Amino acid sequence: MKGKKLAVVGVGKLGEALISGLLKQGDLKSSDIVGSVGQESSIARLKERLGIEGSLDNRYVVKDKDIVLLAVKPQNMDAVLSEITDVLTPDQLVVSVAASVTTRFVQERLKEAVPVVRAMPNTPSIINAGMTGLCVGLHAKEDHKKMAEAIFKCVGETVFVDESLMDGVTALSASGPAYLYVIIESLAEAGVKLGIPREVSTLLAAQTMYGASRMVLESKAHPALLKDSVTTPAGCTIDGLMELEEGKLRVTLVKAVVKAAERARELVNTQNARKQ
Ligand SMILES: NC(=O)c1ccc[n+]([C@@H]2O[C@H](COP(=O)([O-])OP(=O)(O)OC[C@H]3O[C@@H](n4cnc5c(N)ncnc54)[C@H](OP(=O)(O)O)[C@@H]3O)[C@@H](O)[C@H]2O)c1
Structure with a gap:
């Protein structure tokens, strides 16, 4: 440059x-x-x-x-x-x-x-x-x-x-912060429900998200392995994970990103149509 x-x-x-x-x-x-x-x-x-x-x-x-x-x-x-x-x-x-x-x-x-x-x-x-x-x-x-x-x-x-993947990029990393804010907000809400002051609860949630992201980026380990390393047999985490599975967190996130990508594709078509 x-x-x-x-x-x-x-x-x-x-x-x-x-x-x-x-x-x-x-x-x-x-x-x-x-x-x-x-x-x-x-x-x-x-x-x-x-x-x-x-x-x-x-x-x-x-x-x-x-x-x-x-x-x-x-x-x-x-x-x-x-x-x-x-x-x-x-x-x-x-x-x-x-x-x-x-x-x-x-x-x-x-x-x-x-x-x-x-x-x-x-x-x-x-x-x-x-x-x-x-x-x-x-x-x-x-x-x-x-x-x-x-x-x-x-x-x-x-x-x-490849340009054919840009709708996916839009839906995942450009829209992504919004999904992660909802997750941080929800975790913080859980802390409040358990009696932790909201400010402290938000710090706990956001710093945990930041730390987990850095673990994925810096260790280059598969997220599933990192999850397993937190999950003690018969411990607390497995109970929390079971609730997430029952609440279909994974499939909900996948569907959210796919839906946003569909919308991004629609917007591309609208832009192209506007030109004609
Ligand atoms: N914000 C993001 O994080 C983000 C992420 C990905 C992509 N984008 C893309 O980045 C672009 C800008 O987004 P933004 O959030 O920065 O929007 P923004 O804050 O509204 O900035 C747009 C700028 O364009 C200026 N402008 C308007 N008409 C113009 C013209 N005819 N000639 C020259 N300048 C003109 C505006 O000037 P005035 O201030 O004088 O009105 C304004 O400063 C969008 O296309 C968006 O899709 C943004």
């Missing part, structure tokens, strides 16, 4: 998190980044919070930059792409984070064979604990993948998948 110039079209919550991550990481300086917003009143925010130049003019922001990160809402993508297509060239890389917007959708809006990478980050990116799924479009090569990966590595972990 060193020496590259970056344009961020639509510096909202996610755009801001990514720019902060890149600046902290140190490869880019604030003078290497220009951002655009939708309203005049938002320009000052870019200078104050990120120290970068802001503009309402997407064409100006995008022109001659090495990487163009599109971080507007999916419903604004069509208009933004039509606006910038004349100033984009195949020497630039377009990275889109717009949910349910395919690389094909982006490519078909661009006049030239510009390389495109699609990314699906999640909200923990804001605290550098993000998980981003990435996939490549038709014209993207290995060095484009590396550049796109470097952006999201600044705010967490990354993985490349």
Whole structure:
């Protein structure tokens, strides 16, 4: 990323998190980044919070930059792409984070064979604990993948998948924090039921979730083996696990992710239909 110039079209919550991550990481300086917003009143925010130049003019922001990160809402993508297509060239890389917007959708809006990478980050990116799924479009090569990966590595972990799996990534890691918040909330509620103050109970639940996640990531052991290591014969945990099985926690989580993926697919089709 060193020496590259970056344009961020639509510096909202996610755009801001990514720019902060890149600046902290140190490869880019604030003078290497220009951002655009939708309203005049938002320009000052870019200078104050990120120290970068802001503009309402997407064409100006995008022109001659090495990487163009599109971080507007999916419903604004069509208009933004039509606006910038004349100033984009195949020497630039377009990275889109717009949910349910395919690389094909982006490519078909661009006049030239510009390389495109699609990314699906999640909200923990804001605290550098993000998980981003990435996939490549038709014209993207290995060095484009590396550049796109470097952006999201600044705010967490990354993985490349085939684009056909992006609905699954959306349903699992992008929607996933919502499911896990419900689990934390429910565990905390259980603590309250057992007389533990809510604040303490929430800490116990959240730190336990964090610790369990780190055990999976750092030990690389199968989660079932880690579960077994907590489960003493005739102990307390097995009784708790039996309740979870009876309540169909596993199948409920599987069905939740599958349902969310179906919805993500519907949204992709809606975006594509809007184009025609
Ligand atoms: N938030 C996440 O964790 C997350 C995760 C995965 C993917 N995404 C994707 O990231 C994108 C942005 O999400 P967000 O949560 O960051 O939304 P957001 O906070 O609403 O940011 C969107 C930004 O776009 C700006 N904007 C609107 N119209 C514009 C235009 N025509 N030209 C340039 N800028 C324009 C807005 O400017 P004003 O502030 O002036 O209105 C706003 O700052 C979405 O496509 C979303 O699907 C987000």
